[in-house]
Every structure is written in structure tokens, then in C-alpha cells.
Amino acid sequence: MKRSRPITQSLSTPPSTPPPSPHQSLTTFERPRNILKNPKPLLINPITNWNPLNIGKSELYLPLTFPTGQTFRWKQTGTVQYTGVIGPHLVSLKQLENGDVGYHFHSTRCEASAREALFDFLNLGISLCEIWEEFKASDPRFAELATCLEGARVLRQDPLECLIQFICSSNNNIQRITKMVDFLSSLGNYLGNVGGYDFHKFPNLEQLAMVSETELREAGFGYRAKYIIGTVKALQSKPCGGLQWLAALRKLDLVEAVDALATLPGVGPKVAACIALFSLEQHHAIPVDTHVWKIATRHLIPELAGSRLTPRLYKRVADAFLTKYGKYAGWAQTLLFIAELPSQKSLLSLSFCNTEENKSVKSKGRKKAAKRDG
DNA sequence: GGGAGACCTAGTAA
DNA sequence: ATTACTAGGTCTC
Numbered sequence: 091m092k093r094s095r096p097i098t099q100s101l102s103t104p105p106s107t108p109p110p111s112p113h114q115s116l117t118t119f120e121r122p123r124n125i126l127k128n129p130k131p132l133l134i135n136p137i138t139n140w141n142p143l144n145i146g147k148s149e150l151y152l153p154l155t156f157p158t159g160q161t162f163r164w165k166q167t168g169t170v171q172y173t174g175v176i177g178p179h180l181v182s183l184k185q186l187e188n189g190d191v192g193y194h195f196h197s198t199r200c201e202a203s204a205r206e207a208l209f210d211f212l213n214l215g216i217s218l219c220e221i222w223e224e225f226k227a228s229d230p231r232f233a234e235l236a237t238c239l240e241g242a243r244v245l246r247q248d249p250l251e252c253l254i255q256f257i258c259s260s261n262n263n264i265q266r267i268t269k270m271v272d273f274l275s276s277l278g279n280y281l282g283n284v285g286g287y288d289f290h291k292f293p294n295l296e297q298l299a300m301v302s303e304t305e306l307r308e309a310g311f312g313y314r315a316k317y318i319i320g321t322v323k324a325l326q327s328k329p330c331g332g333l334q335w336l337a338a339l340r341k342l343d344l345v346e347a348v349d350a351l352a353t354l355p356g357v358g359p360k361v362a363a364c365i366a367l368f369s370l371e372q373h374h375a376i377p378v379d380t381h382v383w384k385i386a387t388r389h390l391i392p393e394l395a396g397s398r399l400t401p402r403l404y405k406r407v408a409d410a411f412l413t414k415y416g417k418y419a420g421w422a423q424t425l426l427f428i429a430e431l432p433s434q435k436s437l438l439s440l441s442f443c444n445t446e447e448n449k450s451v452k453s454k455g456r457k458k459a460a461k462r463d464g
Numbered sequence: 465g466g467g468a469g470a471c472c473t474a475g476t477a478a
Numbered sequence: 479a480t481t482a483c484t485a486g487g488t489c490t491c
């Protein structure tokens with residue numbers, strides 16, 4: 091049973107003047123960066139010199155990699171152009187006309203180290219085409235989706251950044267997660283403005299520890315406020331240092347890494363799997379959320395359709411993915427997950443892919459359109 | 465040990 | 479205009 095809303099808070103009539111706070115509330119926080127209301131920087135500072143990565147769209151397609159829930163830190167700053175921060179480097183990426191991806195570092199002192207960081211971040215040591223060939227060979231459904239959704243790559247993010255982002259993600263939606271992550275990011279050192287968005291280095295543990303649970307609650311974090319505070323404290327108390335502790339998880343087996351992560355408050359099996367897959371090089375980690383649960387019960391373990399996702403069943407789903415797709419199962423899961431996103435479903439239904447899946451989506455889309463148009 | 469219920473919030477459907 | 483439910487779950491009995 092969901093708790094009813096406390097009557098002391100009237101959400102329909104927010105206070106006209108926010109309470110004094112070191113940080114603005116989430117609603118007012120986003121406003122100055124609204125790209126629609128403040129488009130000037132786009133016009134003033136267009137990026138003209140793109141360095142080619144020399145990879146095709148089938149290795150990296152930005153719209154299927156950045157705005158699909160792996161990271162909430164990157165912003166769309168132009169047409170098929172995204173901007174974000176990798177370590178201390180502010181970088182923009184753009185899908186060029188020939189399908190290649192161009193990169194541009196904003197005011198970086200050492201181009202060479204920035205480029206190395208970029209390659210690491212994009213996981214370019216792994217060939218998406220090669221591992222997808224195996225998925226396609228063992229799963230016709232994957233093959234069909236893959237032709238429509240080329241270039242959906244798994245990133246290799248900074249563990250702390252990834253951890254904090256996915257604590258925010260629990261029982262939440264992308265729009266609100268993004269606002270929360272923006273709020274925390276602003277605690278880090280300012281790097282610059284691109285396309286109307288301010289960018290900050292992700293705050294270190296000390297900077298994260300400067301904010302109180304009360305401030306986070308006032309900023310709209312809800313019950314996740316105490317998770318953030320608790321996790322930051324837990325990391326700070328590690329003998330070898332929190333960052334070191336996180337980095338060492340890359341050397342462990344998946345189960346060990348997940349168990350270690352789950353000792354942090356706000357980190358359960360799903361969030362731990364996200365962190366493992368998106369930042370700890372655990373390529374076969376399977377984050378099982380409601381979407382993935384649906385996929386699994388439809389196609390992998392239909393005998394479980396209708397039942398609730400319990401920890402035991404969580405393991406069954408992960409095992410099923412691992413059995414079917416092998417050591418890069420997490421990468422396969424990522425594509426299947428993306429195909430479930432409403433934004434992608436609408437695109438899929440427009441494409442030539444005529445899977446059973448899409449027929450049903452098309453039908454739903456038509457019904458919705460009919461309803462909308464009266 | 466696993467199964468319910470509580471937990472913040474904003475948006476949408478009924 | 480209210481109410482119920484959902485959304486990339488986790489924690490606590």
C-alpha cells in the first residue's frame with residue numbers, strides 16, 4: 091500500500107518564494123539553464139572543428155548511447171551532438187554526416203590525456219560490431235532489433251559518478267533523476283557552459299559531504315537524501331579511501347562486486363548491477379528493472395510471466411541472459427532495454443523493421459492517435 | 465528467508 | 479477536482 095501524501099505539504103500551491111537555502115530547489119535550479127529560454131550560447135559559440143574518432147555509426151551512435159539512461163550527466167547541445175564531462179575534461183561529441191563521430195575538447199590543457207580518457211570512457215577497446223554478431227547469431231529477435239538500433243554502446247563511467255547517479259535513480263523517472271544529478275553535479279568545480287548548460291566536474295567525496303540530508307530533502311531528493319549521505323560517509327570511512335575501494339571492485343568477480351556495492355545504503359541488486367555494468371567493466375552484469383523483467387518473461391523465461399520480481403527470480407533472469415548471450419550479456423541487455431523505451435518504440439514503428447513487437451506498437455500508436463485526434 | 469509495506473515526488477490516467 | 483497508479487528500487491520488519 092502506497093502511503094498517502096502528507097497534508098502538510100501542498101504541492102498544487104508551491105510557495106512563491108523558496109525558503110533560503112545554500113542551494114536552490116530543483117524546480118528553480120534548472121530554469122537558468124533552460125536551453126529553450128536561453129539559446130544564446132549555442133549561437134555565440136558553435137563548434138566547427140571536430141576531430142574524427144574514425145569509427146562508424148555501427149560502433150557508436152550517440153542518440154542510442156547518451157540519452158538512454160546510462161548517464162544523466164550528458165546534455166544534448168546540438169543536432170546529434172552531446173556534451174559532458176569526463177574526469178576534468180569538458181567534451182562535446184557529434185555524429186558527423188558520414189556516420190563517424192567527431193569530438194571536441196573545450197579548454198583542455200593536455201589533449202593527449204583527454205583523448206585517452208575519452209577512449210576509455212567510450213569503451214573503444216571493445217568492438218560493438220563483433221559482439222553483436224554473436225548476439226545476432228544466437229537470437230533472431232536481437233538481430234532484427236539490432237538493424238534498427240545500431241550503435242547502442244555501453245559506456246565506462248567513473249565509479250563514484252555512476253554510483254551516486256544510480257542511487258538517485260531508484261523508483262524514479264529520467265526527468266527527475268536528471269534534475270537531482272544536476273543538483274549534485276553543481277557541487278563540483280565549474281568547467282564551462284555549452285549550449286546553455288553549465289558543466290561541472292563531478293564532485294569528489296569531500297565536496298559531496300558538504301551537503302546535508304536536509305538540504306537534499308529540500309532540493310527534492312525524497313528518501314534518497316539519506317542514501318546519498320550514508321553512502322558518502324561509508325565511502326569516506328574506508329581505510330584505503332572511498333575511491334580506491336570503488337576502483338578495486340573492478341578486479342573482483344561480478345558477484346563479489348555486487349555484494350560489496352550492496353553494503354552501501356540505497357544500493358540494491360538493480361542499482362548495483364547498473365554500477366557494475368556501466369562503470370566496473372562487469373560486462374555480464376544484468377540490471378533487472380521492470381522493463382527487463384517484462385522482456386525476460388516474454389522471451390526468455392515465459393513460465394514466470396505474471397509473477398512478481400523477487401530477489402531469487404532476479405538471479406534467474408540474470409542467469410537466463412548470461413546463458414543466452416555470454417560474457418557480454420549486459421551489452422545485449424542494454425540494446426533490448428533501449429528497444430523498450432517509449433522514445434525508441436515510436437522510432438521503431440516508423441522503420442522498416444516489422445517484428446511482431448512493432449506490429450503491436452503500431453497498433454497501439456494508431457489507437458492513441460485516433461483517440462487524440464478525436 | 466521471502467514477502468509485504470513504507471518511502472519522496474511529479475506526472476498521467478481514470 | 480480528487481484519487482490511483484506508475485516510474486530504471488531499496489529497506490525494514
